[in-house]
Amino acid sequence: xxxxxxxxxxxxxxxxxxxxxxxxxxxxxxxxxxxxxxxxxxxxxxxxxxxxxxxxxxxxxxxxxxxxxxxxxxxxxxxxxxxxxxxxxxxxxxxxxxxxxxxxxxxxxxxxxxxxxxxxxxxxxxxxxxxxxxxxxxxxxxxxxxxxxxxxxxxxxxxxxxxxxxxxxxxxxxxxxxxxxxxxxxxxxxxxxxxxxxxxxxxxxxxxxxxxxxxxxxxxxxxxxxxxxxxxxxxxxxxxxxxxxxxxxxxxxxxxxxxxxxxxxxxxxxxxxxxxxxxxxxxxxxxxxxxxxxxxxxxxxxxxxxxxxxxxxxxxxxxxxxxxxxxxxxxxxxxxxxxxxxxxxxxxxxxxxxxxxxxxxxxxxxxxxxxxxxxxxxxxxxxxxxxxxxxxxxxxxxxxxxxxxxxxxxxxxxxxxxxxxxxxxxxxxxxxxxxxxxxxxxxxxx
Amino acid sequence: xxxxxxxxxxxxxxxxxxxxxxxxxxxxxxxxxxxxxxxxxxxxxxxxxxxxxxxxxxxxxxxxxxxxxxxxxxxxxxxxxxxxxxxxxxxxxxxxxxxxxxxxxxxxxxxxxxxxxxxxxxxxxxxxxxxxxxxxxxxxxxxxxxxxxxxxxxxxxxxxxxxxxxxxxxxxxxxxxxxxxxxxxxxxxxxxxxxxxxxxxxxxxxxxxxxxxxxxxxxxxxxxxxxxxxxxxxxxxxxxxxxxxxxxxxxxxxxxxxxxxxxxxxxxxxxxxxxxxxxxxxxxxxxxxxxxxxxxxxxxxxxxxxxxxxxxxxxxxxxxxxxxxxxxxxxxxxxxxxxxxxxxxxxxxxxxxxxxxxxxxxxxxxxxxxxxxxxxxxxxxxxxxxxxxxxxxxxxxxxxxxxxxxxxxxxxxxxxxxxxxxxxxxxxxxxxxxxxxxxxxxxxxx
Numbered sequence: 022x023x024x025x026x027x028x029x030x031x032x033x034x035x036x037x038x039x040x041x042x043x044x045x046x047x048x049x050x051x052x053x054x055x056x057x058x059x060x061x062x063x064x065x066x067x068x069x070x071x072x073x074x075x076x077x078x079x080x081x082x083x084x085x086x087x088x089x090x091x092x093x094x095x096x097x098x099x100x101x102x103x104x105x106x107x108x109x110x111x112x113x114x115x116x117x118x119x120x121x122x123x124x125x126x127x128x129x130x131x132x133x134x135x136x137x138x139x140x141x142x143x144x145x146x147x148x149x150x151x152x153x154x155x156x157x158x159x160x161x162x163x164x165x166x167x168x169x170x171x172x173x174x175x176x177x178x179x180x181x182x183x184x185x186x187x188x189x190x191x192x193x194x195x196x197x198x199x200x201x202x203x204x205x206x207x208x209x210x211x212x213x214x215x216x217x218x219x220x221x222x223x224x225x226x227x228x229x230x231x232x233x234x235x236x237x238x239x240x241x242x243x244x245x246x247x248x249x250x251x252x253x254x255x256x257x258x259x260x261x262x263x264x265x266x267x268x269x270x271x272x273x274x275x276x277x278x279x280x281x282x283x284x285x286x287x288x289x290x291x292x293x294x295x296x297x298x299x300x301x302x303x304x305x306x307x308x309x310x311x312x313x314x315x316x317x318x319x320x321x322x323x324x325x326x327x328x329x330x331x332x333x334x335x336x337x338x339x340x341x342x343x344x345x346x347x348x349x350x351x352x353x354x355x356x357x358x359x360x361x362x363x364x365x366x367x368x369x370x371x372x373x374x375x376x377x378x379x380x381x382x383x384x385x386x387x388x389x390x391x392x393x394x395x396x397x398x399x400x401x402x403x404x405x406x407x408x409x410x411x412x413x414x415x416x417x418x419x420x421x422x423x424x425x426x427x428x429x430x431x432x433x434x435x436x437x438x439x440x441x442x443x444x445x446x447x448x449x450x451x452x453x454x455x456x457x458x459x460x461x462x463x464x465x466x467x
Numbered sequence: 468x469x470x471x472x473x474x475x476x477x478x479x480x481x482x483x484x485x486x487x488x489x490x491x492x493x494x495x496x497x498x499x500x501x502x503x504x505x506x507x508x509x510x511x512x513x514x515x516x517x518x519x520x521x522x523x524x525x526x527x528x529x530x531x532x533x534x535x536x537x538x539x540x541x542x543x544x545x546x547x548x549x550x551x552x553x554x555x556x557x558x559x560x561x562x563x564x565x566x567x568x569x570x571x572x573x574x575x576x577x578x579x580x581x582x583x584x585x586x587x588x589x590x591x592x593x594x595x596x597x598x599x600x601x602x603x604x605x606x607x608x609x610x611x612x613x614x615x616x617x618x619x620x621x622x623x624x625x626x627x628x629x630x631x632x633x634x635x636x637x638x639x640x641x642x643x644x645x646x647x648x649x650x651x652x653x654x655x656x657x658x659x660x661x662x663x664x665x666x667x668x669x670x671x672x673x674x675x676x677x678x679x680x681x682x683x684x685x686x687x688x689x690x691x692x693x694x695x696x697x698x699x700x701x702x703x704x705x706x707x708x709x710x711x712x713x714x715x716x717x718x719x720x721x722x723x724x725x726x727x728x729x730x731x732x733x734x735x736x737x738x739x740x741x742x743x744x745x746x747x748x749x750x751x752x753x754x755x756x757x758x759x760x761x762x763x764x765x766x767x768x769x770x771x772x773x774x775x776x777x778x779x780x781x782x783x784x785x786x787x788x789x790x791x792x793x794x795x796x797x798x799x800x801x802x803x804x805x806x807x808x809x810x811x812x813x814x815x816x817x818x819x820x821x822x823x824x825x826x827x828x829x830x831x832x833x834x835x836x837x838x839x840x841x842x843x844x845x846x847x848x849x850x851x852x853x854x855x856x857x858x859x860x861x862x863x864x865x866x867x868x869x870x871x872x873x874x875x876x877x878x879x880x881x882x883x884x885x886x887x888x889x890x891x892x893x894x895x896x897x898x899x900x901x902x903x904x905x906x907x908x909x910x911x912x913x
Contacts, residue, residue, distance in 0.1 A: 061832045064893045078833045320898045342886045349890035386507045387524045419895035424869035431877045440788045444795035447510045449865035452766045
């Protein structure tokens with residue numbers, strides 16, 4: 022039996038490896054259009070922050086290991102151009118520019134996502150970068166080694182933008198951040214995003230929200246970004262304005278698409294063609310709170326979906342619950358975490374949400390080193406169900422969010438969550454964990 | 468209506484405060500045999516580690532605040548000697564040595580627990596201490612300020628013993644630890660407790676497990692602890708060999724007792740007398756995994772139970788799920804956390820448990836500053852239910868345990884837990900959280 026995987030990153034290589042482990046006689050071919058497989062993309066901002074590290078430190082497993090140790094037919098610089106569902110084959114162009122056609126019994130589309138680049142002149146100029154694949158990381162690393170950069174402009178203010186902002190500041194580079202929409206982190210509660218804004222300003226980051234990029238031009242060694250009412254000169258421009266799913270192949274093949282043009286899959290990761298699976302950043306998922314389809318591209322889901330595809334391709338019966346949208350990032354001294362829905366999402370999913378924002382401490386009364394934690398928590402008024410949590414603080418945020426994520430998977434009420442026996446010791450928490458304090462407050466509003 | 472509370476610590480003052488808030492016309496009297504109310508007992512080891520802090524920093528709310536701001540009739544140095552259930556009154560001795568008798572409509576017994584002191588000669592000598600109440604903390608603080616201590620012997624190796632061990636080492640005091648049972652932390656998986664042992668040895672702590680204390684004598688300015696086959700000379704001996712519930716009043720009044728002679732209460736915190744409640748370290752609880760009664764005295768439960776009593780006394784209908792036995796402590800560089808059952812407890816509760824111990828990293832692949840995390844996870848083979856988790860590591864343990872605690876409250880299977888959307892970012896976690904890695908491994912054994 023032939024299992025073909027398009028795309029050799031998290032979802033694709035997880036699927037290929039596990040399928041081969043599950044069923045060694047399976048013929049597994051991975052077609053990767055780039056040079057890199059199996060690397061920690063999320064580690065790139067941290068790698069870039071450290072001039073003494075090589076970008077290739079982030080490679081988790083090298084291509085030869087997949088080929089020689091695992092018996093996977095891994096083909097780099099093989100681009101798939103079309104899926105022929107009737108003939109059950111993929112057609113593409115190999116690393117020597119020659120056309121190829123390969124038959125599949127089962128196919129996985131794991132084509133990932135691509136950076137959204139604003140439709141303005143000059144985004145292809147030298148000194149203008151995106152950051153998604155390892156080759157992007159290498160380009161930025163090389164550039165920073167060649168150019169003694171003093172100033173960077175980042176288009177976008179999402180997770181990657183903020184992580185890269187921190188990386189640039191760690192390298193002593195001044196940073197201005199620009200985005201067309203007027204709000205820093207629109208999914209976050211304003212009281213929480215204000216904390217992040219304050220920290221960014223303390224770190225001398227210039228924020229320009231509500232500013233529309235218009236064009237990029239070279240000016241000597243610098244790049245000039247012209248915006249609505251603003252102009253920036255910098256050594257480099259990083260475009261980190263979000264990503265979009267690489268679903269073109271699937272669309273052309275007539276597969277059903279889901280939210281944000283991601284590839285629609287069921288809980289078994291099957292597309293609308295039962296021989297074709299999709300996993301990773303290119304595909305959608307069920308949201309465990311709303312039961313609706315969402316496109317929330319995150320690394321854990323990609324790995325988990327890859328495994329599930331492998332199990333289903335090799336005779337198993339894997340089915341995934343879905344995602345809670347749990348995410349965490351670090352920005353300077355802050356840990357920022359979120360799971361579930363914000364108020365707007367809750368309303369549009371048909372809930373009647375109420376919210377609280379509480380301030381608590383990261384450690385016990387009178388324990389040295391304590392700092393503030395802000396918790397947003399929302400629940401559905403009629404049912405009392407927990408709907409979402411967001412947290413910001415200097416410590417004790419990144420892992421605390423997980424207990425709320427588990428509660429969301431279980432459709433717990435705030436009342437039930439408020440009864441949970443969470444850990445307490447003075448160096449780590451107040452007696453009432455900040456999440457319990459939020460739950461206790463929220464109960465009063467229900 | 469008269470609500471009388473015996474004991475002015477966590478459970479007692481939580482109940483008194485909330486009852487008065489719920490129903491301002493309620494007459495609330497708290498009878499506390501000591502001098503202190505409402506302090507962070509768990510903070511004492513950290514306070515003792517810092518010679519520049521006063522023990523009274525740990526007072527959360529002073530007696531006058533309860534009296535003047537909250538209208539609670541708080542009586543210090545009032546010892547209750549008997550409960551007259553037929554006459555609905557408590558009888559005792561006041562702060563001037565005079566007998567008193569007070570009628571109650573509702574009574575809360577929140578008498579806490581007392582240190583277990585081995586029945587050996589010399590435990591009452593100067594230089595021999597226990598640590599439970601704030602007055603104990605003051606005694607040790609005063610002694611350490613008077614005596615330039617070089618060496619301490621701790622009888623016991625539980626949480627308090629280990630926290631005090633760290634405190635003594637922070638003060639430059641040599642520490643030997645002694646206990647009769649041969650195992651350091653018998654509830655913990657051996658592979659995890661070995662990590663703790665290694666760290667203690669690295670910190671030059673001498674461990675003598677399986678050594679029975681026989682007597683304590685003065686020898687000049689020192690105290691000499693004689694044990695089976697060992698003798699220790701030290702500036703002080705700390706007895707931290709566990710605690711027992713203060714249930715004598717309840718027993719004398721004919722109330723039903725639970726495990727370890729704690730006071731038996733139902734989910735509403737009612738004792739076998741419906742007018743009498745018990746809460747805090749003196750009372751038992753349902754274990755959410757087994758459904759059976761346990762005595763696991765911890766601060767969060769005490770506070771939560773105090774609140775529930777207040778609600779029930781003032782016309783509400785509070786009912787508590789119970790405890791998962793979630794606990795965390797810090798010992799030198801390690802975070803140690805546990806929730807649910809170990810293998811022995813699981814077996815004796817009628818489960819057919821299987822376990823894994825896995826080693827994972829605290830941060831992502833190639834992320835600087837990563838360290839090892841060891842996770843023990845157990846499940847019931849027939850049902851697949853998660854039964855217990857223990858973790859040890861230098862970071863990322865204390866709050867991670869909470870997601871497992873929530874899962875235990877929900878009677879989740881390992882399969883369901885393994886699907887949870889937990890947070891990932893390189894500074895905080897591998898893509899697969901250590902708990903997910905443990906769950907994935909454990910699934911193979913189910």
